Amino acid sequence: MTVKLDFEECLKDSPRFRANIEEVQNNVSELEVRLEKLVKQCQAMLEAGRVYCQTSKSFVNGLRELGHQCCGDKMMEECLHKFSTKLSDILDSQGEVIETTQKSVKTKLQTFVKEDVRHFKDVRKEFERSSETLEGALAKNAQAPRGKQHEVEEANNALLNARRIFRSEALDYVLEINVIEAKKKTDILMAMLSLMETQAQFFQQGHTSLSELEEYRQKLNEEHTQFVLNSAREKRDMEQRHAAIKKKDVSYDDSIMDFNADAASGIAMEGYLYKRASNAFKTWSRRWFSIQKNQLVYQKKYREQPTVVVEDLRLCTVKPSSENERRFCFEVVSPSKCCLLQADSDRQQQAWMSAVQNSIASAFQERRDDSHSPRQRCSSMSATLGGGGGGGGGGADQENDGCKALEDIQSIAGNQQCCDCGESGPDWASINLGITLCIVCSGIHRSLGVHFSKVRSLTLDSWEPELIKLMCELGNTVINRIYEARIDEITIKKPHPSSPRGDKESWIRSKYVEKKFIQKLPETGRNPPVKRSSFKRNRTATQERTGPRPPLKPKPSRATLARGTGLSSSDLFQKNNMSNNKNVDDEEDLSGLHPGALLYRSAALQNFPVMADALAHGADVNWVNAAEESSTPLIQAVSANALAACEFLLQNGANVNQADGNGRGPLHHATILGHTGLVCLFLKRGADYNAKDKTQKDPISIAVDNANADIVTLLRIAKMNKEMREMDGAFGQTGDETYQDIFRDFSHMASNNPEKLKRRSADPKT
Known part of the structure; x- marks a missing residue:
C-alpha cells in the first residue's frame, strides 16, 4: 500500500500536515466529480450498446427471413443462413461485453463513489470537528488568568481532552486517506483490466468466428465475380434483342394460340375473351378462357378455381353473333344456356370458333375410342349383383326412406x-x-x-x-x-x-x-392393458378360418349410460355382458379402464353412449391394444359387424387403414368375416384395397378365396373407379354413376336390410 501521509506527522499537526491534507481533499473532490461523470458516460454507453445489439438482432432476423424467402435458390439461402448465424454469435458476444462492463466498470466505480468517497467525507467531517474543538480549547487555555487556579485547571483539562480526541480523529483521517488512495488504484485498475480482457475476448471470438467462413467467402466471391460477368453478358444480349424487336412492327395481333387437342398440359386453347354477364345489366368482363378436358372454363386470377361455362362440349354448338352491336362476338350454345363471348379481332374470333368446333369433334372421337373403357366394363359388371346388389326399385324408395330416417333423427x-x-x-x-x-x-x-x-x-x-x-x-x-x-x-x-x-x-x-362439465375419471387404474377375453379369442380364431362368420353379440340398450345414470363402467359392462353376451369372461373387470381401453371395449359391445363418453374423456380413437395383436377400436367394431359404430369411429378421426399386428386393417377383417356393408363403408371412406397382410393377401384375394361375390364386386368396382378418376385427371368427375349407384344400394341395404348381404357365391371365381 502506498503511504500518502505519515502517522507521526499528523500528531504534530504541522503546517506541512495541513497542506498535505488540503491537497488530498482537493484530489478526492476532483476524483469524485470525474468518477461521477465517468459513471454517467458508462451508463449512456451501455444503453447505446443495448440499443445497437437489439437493432442488430432485428437486422439479423431480417436476413434469416430473407433466406427463408429465397428457399428456391440454394446458394442465396445458404449464404444468408451462414452469415446471419455468425452475426448472431458475434452479437451474443457483444451482449456479454456489455454485461461485463456493467458489472466490472459501472458498478465498481459507482460503488467507489457512493461508499468509499462518502465514508472518506464522513471521517473528514469528524476530523474537522475535532480540529475546531482543539482550537477552541487552546484559545481558552491561553486566556486562563494566572490568579484563578480553578479556571486554569478547567482549561487545562479541556485542552487535554480535546487534544486526545483530535489526535485520535487525525489518525483515523490519515488512515482513511491512505486507504482511499490505495483503493482508488486497485478498483480503477481492476475495472480497466476486466474491460480490456472482455474486449479482447470479444474481438478474438469475432475474428475466430469470421475466420471459419474464410474458405466459404472466397468461394462466394469467385461465384459473385462469375455472376457479374454473366449478368453483363446477358444484359448486352437483351439490349441487342430489345433493339432488334423495336425495329419491327409490334402493332399486329400475335396472341393467337393454335388449337392442340393433344397438348401435354391438357389445355387445347387459351386466351383472353370478353364475356357478357347473364344479369340484368348485361355487363362485359374480360376473363382468361381455356378449353381443357372437353370443357370451356374461365378464371379471373391465376390461382383461383376455374369457372365452368360448358361442362361437355359434345352437347353444345358455336356460331357467330351478328345481333349484338359489339364486333367479333360469337355464341357457345348448350341445352341449358347460351354464353355470349367477344374476341379482340376477327382473327381471334375465327380461331376460337374453330377451336370449339375441333374440341367437339375430338370429344366425340374420344367417346368412340373409349367404347370399351373400364367405365363400360363397370356398368356391365353391375349386372352380376342380381338380387343382392340391386336393392329393387331404387331411387324413389330410398329417397322416401331417407326422409323417414331424417324424421326419425328429429324424434x-x-x-x-x-x-x-x-x-x-x-x-x-x-x-x-x-x-x-x-x-x-x-x-x-x-x-x-x-x-x-x-x-x-x-x-x-x-x-x-x-x-x-x-x-x-x-x-x-x-x-x-x-x-x-x-x-x-x-x-x-x-x-x-x-x-x-x-x-x-x-x-x-x-x-x-375445454370440457368443463364432464364427469372426472378416477385416478386409479388408468393405464392397465385390457385383458384378453374369450370373445376376443373366439374372434381371432374366426379370422384364421374363411368359413361363415360367427353369430354376433346383441347390442346393449342405448339408454344405458354409465356416468349419466350413476352406474360405474364395471356395472354397466357386467350388466350388458351377462344379459347379452355369454362369451365374455365373468371375471373381466372394466371399472379401472382408461379412456382408450374403455373405447376399445365399448366399440365391441356397440355401446354408443359409453363410446361417446370415452371420447369425451380424451380417448385416442386409434388406441392400440398391445395385448390383443395391436387391435384398434375400429377393428373391434368390425368384429361385431357394427356398421353405425364403425361410422361413429370414422367420423371421430379413426384411421381406416390402421393395421393390427398381423398387418390386417379394418377392410381385411370385414372381408374375412364377410361383412359386406362394412366393406362398402370402408371403401367409401378411402380404405386401401391393395394393402397386404403378413400372409401377402389383399382384400380382393381374400374375398375370392371366401367366394363372396358381393365383396369381390365392390372391391373390383372401387378399383376400376379409381382408375377412371386417374384417367380423367384434375378436372374429371368424382366417379362413375354406376359406381355411385351400386355403393348407394349397398349402403342402403347394410343399414336397413342387412339380411340381404349374407349370400355367398358357389363359384369362387365369380
Missing part, C-alpha cells in the same frame, strides 16, 4: 330442441357428436373446427344411410348426460334461445373444447 329424445341452447325445431346436426343444433349454434360449432364438430344440414345436405343410423343411436339427451354431467356443480348458466351469440359461443367452447 330421438332431446333432438326436438337445440342441444346447446334449447331452441325448438333445430335443422342442423353435428355428425361426429350425434346431436341436433339450431342455425346459430351450428355456426359456432363450425368455427370450432372439424376436429371438434362436423356440422351438416338436416334438410339441405345429402345423408348416407349409415350416417342416419349413427344419428339415431345417440341424440341430445345422451350427449348432454356426458358433456353436462357436472352442470349442477358449476355456476355457469346454460344459454337459452334468446341469449346473445357471445354467451352461446362461450358455453359451447367450455362444453366441447
Whole structure:
C-alpha cells in the first residue's frame, strides 16, 4: 500500500500536515466529480450498446427471413443462413461485453463513489470537528488568568481532552486517506483490466468466428465475380434483342394460340375473351378462357378455381353473333344456356370458333375410342349383383326412406330442441357428436373446427344411410348426460334461445373444447392393458378360418349410460355382458379402464353412449391394444359387424387403414368375416384395397378365396373407379354413376336390410 501521509506527522499537526491534507481533499473532490461523470458516460454507453445489439438482432432476423424467402435458390439461402448465424454469435458476444462492463466498470466505480468517497467525507467531517474543538480549547487555555487556579485547571483539562480526541480523529483521517488512495488504484485498475480482457475476448471470438467462413467467402466471391460477368453478358444480349424487336412492327395481333387437342398440359386453347354477364345489366368482363378436358372454363386470377361455362362440349354448338352491336362476338350454345363471348379481332374470333368446333369433334372421337373403357366394363359388371346388389326399385324408395330416417333423427329424445341452447325445431346436426343444433349454434360449432364438430344440414345436405343410423343411436339427451354431467356443480348458466351469440359461443367452447362439465375419471387404474377375453379369442380364431362368420353379440340398450345414470363402467359392462353376451369372461373387470381401453371395449359391445363418453374423456380413437395383436377400436367394431359404430369411429378421426399386428386393417377383417356393408363403408371412406397382410393377401384375394361375390364386386368396382378418376385427371368427375349407384344400394341395404348381404357365391371365381 502506498503511504500518502505519515502517522507521526499528523500528531504534530504541522503546517506541512495541513497542506498535505488540503491537497488530498482537493484530489478526492476532483476524483469524485470525474468518477461521477465517468459513471454517467458508462451508463449512456451501455444503453447505446443495448440499443445497437437489439437493432442488430432485428437486422439479423431480417436476413434469416430473407433466406427463408429465397428457399428456391440454394446458394442465396445458404449464404444468408451462414452469415446471419455468425452475426448472431458475434452479437451474443457483444451482449456479454456489455454485461461485463456493467458489472466490472459501472458498478465498481459507482460503488467507489457512493461508499468509499462518502465514508472518506464522513471521517473528514469528524476530523474537522475535532480540529475546531482543539482550537477552541487552546484559545481558552491561553486566556486562563494566572490568579484563578480553578479556571486554569478547567482549561487545562479541556485542552487535554480535546487534544486526545483530535489526535485520535487525525489518525483515523490519515488512515482513511491512505486507504482511499490505495483503493482508488486497485478498483480503477481492476475495472480497466476486466474491460480490456472482455474486449479482447470479444474481438478474438469475432475474428475466430469470421475466420471459419474464410474458405466459404472466397468461394462466394469467385461465384459473385462469375455472376457479374454473366449478368453483363446477358444484359448486352437483351439490349441487342430489345433493339432488334423495336425495329419491327409490334402493332399486329400475335396472341393467337393454335388449337392442340393433344397438348401435354391438357389445355387445347387459351386466351383472353370478353364475356357478357347473364344479369340484368348485361355487363362485359374480360376473363382468361381455356378449353381443357372437353370443357370451356374461365378464371379471373391465376390461382383461383376455374369457372365452368360448358361442362361437355359434345352437347353444345358455336356460331357467330351478328345481333349484338359489339364486333367479333360469337355464341357457345348448350341445352341449358347460351354464353355470349367477344374476341379482340376477327382473327381471334375465327380461331376460337374453330377451336370449339375441333374440341367437339375430338370429344366425340374420344367417346368412340373409349367404347370399351373400364367405365363400360363397370356398368356391365353391375349386372352380376342380381338380387343382392340391386336393392329393387331404387331411387324413389330410398329417397322416401331417407326422409323417414331424417324424421326419425328429429324424434330421438332431446333432438326436438337445440342441444346447446334449447331452441325448438333445430335443422342442423353435428355428425361426429350425434346431436341436433339450431342455425346459430351450428355456426359456432363450425368455427370450432372439424376436429371438434362436423356440422351438416338436416334438410339441405345429402345423408348416407349409415350416417342416419349413427344419428339415431345417440341424440341430445345422451350427449348432454356426458358433456353436462357436472352442470349442477358449476355456476355457469346454460344459454337459452334468446341469449346473445357471445354467451352461446362461450358455453359451447367450455362444453366441447375445454370440457368443463364432464364427469372426472378416477385416478386409479388408468393405464392397465385390457385383458384378453374369450370373445376376443373366439374372434381371432374366426379370422384364421374363411368359413361363415360367427353369430354376433346383441347390442346393449342405448339408454344405458354409465356416468349419466350413476352406474360405474364395471356395472354397466357386467350388466350388458351377462344379459347379452355369454362369451365374455365373468371375471373381466372394466371399472379401472382408461379412456382408450374403455373405447376399445365399448366399440365391441356397440355401446354408443359409453363410446361417446370415452371420447369425451380424451380417448385416442386409434388406441392400440398391445395385448390383443395391436387391435384398434375400429377393428373391434368390425368384429361385431357394427356398421353405425364403425361410422361413429370414422367420423371421430379413426384411421381406416390402421393395421393390427398381423398387418390386417379394418377392410381385411370385414372381408374375412364377410361383412359386406362394412366393406362398402370402408371403401367409401378411402380404405386401401391393395394393402397386404403378413400372409401377402389383399382384400380382393381374400374375398375370392371366401367366394363372396358381393365383396369381390365392390372391391373390383372401387378399383376400376379409381382408375377412371386417374384417367380423367384434375378436372374429371368424382366417379362413375354406376359406381355411385351400386355403393348407394349397398349402403342402403347394410343399414336397413342387412339380411340381404349374407349370400355367398358357389363359384369362387365369380
